[in-house]
Structures are given as structure tokens and as C-alpha cells.
Amino acid sequence: MITLRNLTLRRGTKIVLDDATVTLQPGERIGLVGANGAGKSSLFALLAGRLQADRGDAEMPPTWRLSEVAQHLPETEQGATDFVLDGDLTLLKAREQLAAAEAAHDGLKMAEAHAALQDAGSFDARPRAQSLLLGLGFKVDQLDAPVNSFSGGWRMRLQLARTLINPAELMLLDEPTNHLDLDALVWLEGWLSRYPGTLLVISHDREFLDAITRVTLHLEHAKLTRWGGNYTTFETLRAQAQVLQQASFEKQQDRIKHLQHFIDRFKAKASKAKQAQSRVKALERMEKLAPVLAAADFAFEFREPANLPNPMLALSDLACGYGDTAIVRKIDRTVLAGQRIGILGANGQGKSTVVKTIARTMPPLSGSITEGKGLTIGYFAQQELDVLRPEEGPLAHMVRLAKEVSPQAREQELRDFLGQFRFTGxxxxxxxxxxxxGEKARLVLAMLVWQRPNLLLLDEPTNHLDLQTREALSIALNEFEGTVMLVSHDRALLREVCDEFWLVADGALKPFDGDLDDYQRWLNERAREEAKALRAAAAPAPSADDAPAASQREDRKAAAQARAKLADQTRPLRKEIEAIDKKLVQLGQEREGLEAELATGALDPGAIANCGRRLKVIADETDALELRWLELSEQIEAATAAAGL
Structure with a gap:
């Protein structure tokens, strides 16, 4: 287990943990929540050994392995699968052990290294890595593509896969969903729900936390508090505790007031002096309760737009893309005043490209965008630095913006305005x-509010926002009188803000008839639809005489193509099953040999104990492999059913 005992941690002059005492049991899935800057990442650094406590103790089993996502973007020509495999530190160590033994021509050490490789799962390592990549949204033809060929968001997915493949008793995940779309996010939820080790995750995605965590650690004002349950349960229990604490505080204040009134009234009277003195002592002994000092929740609102053109936009035969390459084509849509539109679609389909084109940061490749008279666009870029200047401060940004939008603004007015977004001093x-x-995101929000837009284009606005700020954004968007177009993987925000959805897929943008649950079902049905389309693809029309034979040939051809595609998609899964079968045979033979040794009765007590321990390891490993075998078989069956074969 992990135990923090009376632990204090400083970062510079700031205390981020003050006398923290908490115990985390093996196998628990814990959500670590708190405002940005509260010290959550510092606690991760402490657990990872990068920081040392200033006072108190932090204890963790010395044999535990730790896995966490590296935050830097990898720069390498290495293939994606090999890059992920290098994250399996146990396997990497065994391979290095073998290379050293072979270089030294040491037969015994080579045998030990081969045993270590077998224990590390080298027999199915590559299929496991490719299974992770496919789950995170990579295509089959990308599995061996160079890491440098991927964009920043996809490289962070590679870092996540590299973390997931590492067999560790403790996994630390800091905002793992930031670069995932909805289908990959749901896959990750399923994977983490099966992870057998201890999981500690920092996330500001409410639905993600609710899906995977069963314990919540709340960090506020340097105090670390453990709560049972997921995030929604934590919110409920904490609100109830705050109500009780406030009621107890108010009741105690009434009691103190009554005692003080008695003391003040009778302390000078001889007949009541004894009673007054006893009340003075009672007042001194009373343990003072603190009032509920609820942190000032961040709140803001968008200013009322100067006007509301209707329609806001008319998109006619619009094509969006880069250079001469169109990613989304033939967009014919009208955006009306007051609409709340969520834009759905997998990464790489063109959601951000459409938003950038509407925001005027990218020119349309063809077609037209007709803007309503008086249209004012507020654009939140997915990468905040697209609209921010790193060398300037928030006030300089506001001064420059004010000159463009409202030249009469005074510096003090801008300082006061920034104070509303927690930029002070x-x-x-x-x-x-x-x-x-999070601070950069709040600055972008401040700049949006100042512009008084009537159309908000928000591309992943929540990536670095804490839960309180996300809640404030949701409230502000619901109160906003203009139009909202929102790209986000935050399902809570999409549910709370949007009343209609557009889907970007297969080079087109179309209305999506349904909600987020329907969208998830649509993703699950997508493979089946593609298989049906493949079978329906027609060759040149046959003559009337040979139509039946030609139809049969085309059916066989379509079926063969579907089987080939299915084989390609399931190859990593089948390879892993084949490797598991071999491993199960080896474990069965080893178990039979140990049981035969025990049956002889000739072993000493130490050898019997060793056999017993090894049999327990074999049984556990067999159970895990059989469970994985069933999971893989179910995935292959599902893919086969989706292909209609």
C-alpha cells in the first residue's frame, strides 16, 4: 500500500501539502482532484521520487514498479510499434540482459535472460503493443510509421500507449484524455477498468472520472482528504459535509454568544461569580469550529452581443483543407442566431480545419462563406499559443486587443477586468x-469576453481547465445570447451546452440526428456499415445472359475482400491468441512437472515451499492469460459479426 504520514511538501515558498496523512490500498483506482495550481502534479512528482518531502513520511512497497506518461513530445524516426514496446521496461531490461550475456558468451546468464524474456511476455509483446495502438485510434497502416511522421496530438497518444504497456503496480496518469477523441476515450475507460494495479489519475473530465475511479483524493488549501466513491459521489458527500460543518459552526457560535452574554452580565455580581467563572472555563475549553470557507468559485459571463445577425453564416459548397488537399468538401449549412452546435468526429477527420476556416485563420479552398452583417467571431484555438504571444504578459495582450476593439479602455479598467479571471498583481x-x-486558457477566455462576440468558435476549450472553470464555462455558454459552435471531447460540456450536433466524417459535414449516446452507438456500427458497403460495391454491369454468374462472382469477390480486410484488422489479435496458447501449454507442462515432484514425497520443506510458491504464480498467470484469451476471442467475434462473415 501507499502511505503518507504527517507529510509536508513545499515548492519554493509555497506549501502544497500540509501535514497530509492518507493510505491507498493496492488495486484502488483513485481520482486526484483540485484546482489548477493546488499541487496535484507535485504529489505525482513525490510518488515518482522526483521530489522529497520536507517533513513526514511517504512509504511505498520497494518492489513496486511505476509507470507514468512522459510529457515531452518524442522526436525519433523509430516505428510506432517499436516506440511503444520500448515503454515496457521489464521487457527492455530482459532484452538488455540477453544482449549482455550473448556478448560475454555466458551460457548460464543467457538461459536466465531467456527465462526473464519469457516472464516479461516477449512472446506476445508486439501484438499487445499494436492492440493498444489500434484502441487509441491508430490505423493498421500506421502501426510501423515513424514517430516523427505524426502530429503532436498523435505523439502524445504514443506516449500514452507506451505507458499502458509497461507492467507496473502503480500507474500515474496526468490528464490522459487531453489528446483523445470520444471513441479513443471510451476505449481507454474500458482498458483502465481492467487494469489490475493501483491507478492514480488527474483529470478534469467528470464523466471519465466517474467511469474509472472508486476513490477521490481532494487537494485544497494544501490539505489532502480521502473520500470514498467517484467524482459525483465525492461532490455529493462533500456538499453534505459542508452543510453539516456550517450548521455545527453556527450552532457553536450561538452557544459562544450565550456563554459570553452570561459572563458579561454576571461576572461582577458576587452571587453569580462562581457560575460566570465556570462558563469562562467552558468557553476556553471549547474546541472552536471553523466556518466553511468555500473557495471563491470562478465565474464569468459573456457580454451581451451588440447585435445578433440572423443568419450568422451561410456556407455554400465550401471545401476546407491545406494547400491543394481538401479534407472536408461540399459543406452547405446555415448557422442561425442562438444555435448551440456540437461538432463531432474522430481526430484527423477535419473538425478543427472547418472551425479554422470559419474563423478566417485558414482560407477556404473553394465555395463561399457569407457572413451576416455585424458578425463578430470569438475564436478559441485548440493550441492557445496560436493566438497568444509567449513573450508578452496578459495586460499587454489586453491593451493590444482593446486598441482594436474599444480604444477608450483605460489600463486600470483592463487590470480590473483581468482580475475577474484570476490575473492579479x-x-x-x-x-x-x-x-x-489553465492560466493560458483563462487568458484566451478573457480576450473572448472582451470582444463581445456574437458567434463563439471553441476548439477544445477545456483541455487545461480545472473542473470549477469548466463548470463556469458551461454556465457562461448557456447564458450566452449568441451562437456557439463547439469542438470538445468533454462529454459533460457537450451534453450541457449543445442541443444539436454536426458530424465530420468521410470528407463531409452533415447534421447528426441523435445525442452523444447515439454517437457512440454510431461508432460501434461504423465497421458493419463499411463491410456492407464493400460487399455492395459493384463492378461493370453484366449482360442479361451471364448476370447470375457475374453476380455470384462479384459476391465471392466482395466476400474475399471482406475476409482479407477482417484478417488484416484482426492479425494482431490472432497473433496474441497464438502466443497465449503456446504460453498456456508451457505453463501446463511446468505445473505437471512440479506436481509430479511434490507427489514423490522426497522434497525437503524448503523445496516444497518453493514448489508451492511457483504453482501459485503459475495459477495466477494462467488465470490472467485465459481471461485475456477470452477478451481477444470476443473482439475477433465482434469484428467478424460486424463484417457480416
Missing amino acids: DMVSQEVGSLSG
Whole structure:
């Protein structure tokens, strides 16, 4: 287990953990929540050994392995699968052990290294890595593509896969969903729900936390508190505790007031002096309860637009893309005043490209965008630095913006405005490049509010926002009188804000008839639809005489193509099943040999104990392999059914 005992941790002059005491049991799935800057990442650094406590103890089993996502973008020509495999530190160590033994021509060490490789699962390592990549949204033809050929978001997915493949008793995940679309996010939820080790995750995605966590650690004002249950349960229990605490505080204040009134009234009277003195002592002994000092929740609102053109936009035969390459074509849509539109689609389908084109940061490749008179666009870029200058401070950004939007604004007015977004004192002059992701996001929000837009284009606005700020954004968007077009993987925000959805897929943008649950079902049905389309693909029309034979040939051809595609998709799964079968045979033979040794009765007590321990390991490993075999078989059966074979 992990135990923090009376632990204090400082970062510079700031105390981020004050006398923290908490115990985490093996196998627990814990959500670590708190405002941005509260110290959550510092706690991760402490558990990972990068920071040392200033006081108190932090204990963890010394044999535990740890896995966490590296935050830097990898720069390498290495293939994607090999890059992920290098994240399996146990396997990597066994391979290095074998290479050293072979270089030294040491037969005994080579045998030990081969045993270590077998224990590390080298027999199915590559299929396991490719299964992770496919789950995170990579295509079959990308499995061996160079890491440098992927964009930043996809490289972070590679880092996540590299973390998931590492067999570890403790996994630390810091905002793992930031670069995932909805289908990959749901896959990750399923994978983590089966992870057998201890999981500690920082996330500001409410639905993600509810799906995978069963314990919540809340970090606030340097105090770490453990709560049972997922995030929604934590919110409920904490609200109830705050109500009780406030009621107890108010009741105690009434009691103190009554005692003090008695003391003040009778302390000078001889006949009541004894009673007054006893009340003084009672007042001194009373353990003072603190009032509920609820942190000032962040709140803001969008200013009322100067006008609301209707329609806002008319998109006619619009094509969006880069250079001469169109990613989304033939868009014919009208955007009306007051609409709340969520834009769905997998990464790489063109959601951000459409938004950038409407925001005027990319020119349309063809077609037209007709803007309503008086249209004012507020654009939140997925990468905040697209609209921020790293070397300037928040105040400099606002001064420059004010000159464009409202030249009469005074500096003090801008300082006061920034204070509403938690930029106070010297922070208004701090270089944006040194701000946290959440602070940059709040600055972009401040700049949007100042512009008084009537159309908001928001591309992943929640990536670096804490839960309180996300809630404030949701409330502000619901109160906003203009039009909202939102791209986000935050399902809670999409559910709360959007009343209709557009889907970007297969080079087209179309209305999506349904909600987010329907969208998830649509994703599950997509493979089946593609298989049906493949079988329906027609060759040149046959003559009337040979129509039946030609039809049969085309049916056989379509079926063969579907089988080939299915074989390609399931190859990593089948390879892993084949490797598991071989491993199960080896384990069965080893178990029979150990049982035969025990049956002889000739072993000493130490050898019997060793046999017993090894049999327990074999039984556990067999159970895990059989469970994995069933999971893989179910995945292959599902893929086969989807292909209609």
C-alpha cells in the first residue's frame, strides 16, 4: 500500500501539502482532484521520487514498479510499434540482459535472460503493443510509421500507449484524455477498468472520472482528504459535509454568544461569580469550529452581443483543407442566431480545419462563406499559443486587443477586468510563455469576453481547465445570447451546452440526428456499415445472359475482400491468441512437472515451499492469460459479426 504520514511538501515558498496523512490500498483506482495550481502534479512528482518531502513520511512497497506518461513530445524516426514496446521496461531490461550475456558468451546468464524474456511476455509483446495502438485510434497502416511522421496530438497518444504497456503496480496518469477523441476515450475507460494495479489519475473530465475511479483524493488549501466513491459521489458527500460543518459552526457560535452574554452580565455580581467563572472555563475549553470557507468559485459571463445577425453564416459548397488537399468538401449549412452546435468526429477527420476556416485563420479552398452583417467571431484555438504571444504578459495582450476593439479602455479598467479571471498583481505582467496551461486558457477566455462576440468558435476549450472553470464555462455558454459552435471531447460540456450536433466524417459535414449516446452507438456500427458497403460495391454491369454468374462472382469477390480486410484488422489479435496458447501449454507442462515432484514425497520443506510458491504464480498467470484469451476471442467475434462473415 501507499502511505503518507504527517507529510509536508513545499515548492519554493509555497506549501502544497500540509501535514497530509492518507493510505491507498493496492488495486484502488483513485481520482486526484483540485484546482489548477493546488499541487496535484507535485504529489505525482513525490510518488515518482522526483521530489522529497520536507517533513513526514511517504512509504511505498520497494518492489513496486511505476509507470507514468512522459510529457515531452518524442522526436525519433523509430516505428510506432517499436516506440511503444520500448515503454515496457521489464521487457527492455530482459532484452538488455540477453544482449549482455550473448556478448560475454555466458551460457548460464543467457538461459536466465531467456527465462526473464519469457516472464516479461516477449512472446506476445508486439501484438499487445499494436492492440493498444489500434484502441487509441491508430490505423493498421500506421502501426510501423515513424514517430516523427505524426502530429503532436498523435505523439502524445504514443506516449500514452507506451505507458499502458509497461507492467507496473502503480500507474500515474496526468490528464490522459487531453489528446483523445470520444471513441479513443471510451476505449481507454474500458482498458483502465481492467487494469489490475493501483491507478492514480488527474483529470478534469467528470464523466471519465466517474467511469474509472472508486476513490477521490481532494487537494485544497494544501490539505489532502480521502473520500470514498467517484467524482459525483465525492461532490455529493462533500456538499453534505459542508452543510453539516456550517450548521455545527453556527450552532457553536450561538452557544459562544450565550456563554459570553452570561459572563458579561454576571461576572461582577458576587452571587453569580462562581457560575460566570465556570462558563469562562467552558468557553476556553471549547474546541472552536471553523466556518466553511468555500473557495471563491470562478465565474464569468459573456457580454451581451451588440447585435445578433440572423443568419450568422451561410456556407455554400465550401471545401476546407491545406494547400491543394481538401479534407472536408461540399459543406452547405446555415448557422442561425442562438444555435448551440456540437461538432463531432474522430481526430484527423477535419473538425478543427472547418472551425479554422470559419474563423478566417485558414482560407477556404473553394465555395463561399457569407457572413451576416455585424458578425463578430470569438475564436478559441485548440493550441492557445496560436493566438497568444509567449513573450508578452496578459495586460499587454489586453491593451493590444482593446486598441482594436474599444480604444477608450483605460489600463486600470483592463487590470480590473483581468482580475475577474484570476490575473492579479504581478501576474498581469508575467510572460505568457511561463503561465500554466489553465492560466493560458483563462487568458484566451478573457480576450473572448472582451470582444463581445456574437458567434463563439471553441476548439477544445477545456483541455487545461480545472473542473470549477469548466463548470463556469458551461454556465457562461448557456447564458450566452449568441451562437456557439463547439469542438470538445468533454462529454459533460457537450451534453450541457449543445442541443444539436454536426458530424465530420468521410470528407463531409452533415447534421447528426441523435445525442452523444447515439454517437457512440454510431461508432460501434461504423465497421458493419463499411463491410456492407464493400460487399455492395459493384463492378461493370453484366449482360442479361451471364448476370447470375457475374453476380455470384462479384459476391465471392466482395466476400474475399471482406475476409482479407477482417484478417488484416484482426492479425494482431490472432497473433496474441497464438502466443497465449503456446504460453498456456508451457505453463501446463511446468505445473505437471512440479506436481509430479511434490507427489514423490522426497522434497525437503524448503523445496516444497518453493514448489508451492511457483504453482501459485503459475495459477495466477494462467488465470490472467485465459481471461485475456477470452477478451481477444470476443473482439475477433465482434469484428467478424460486424463484417457480416
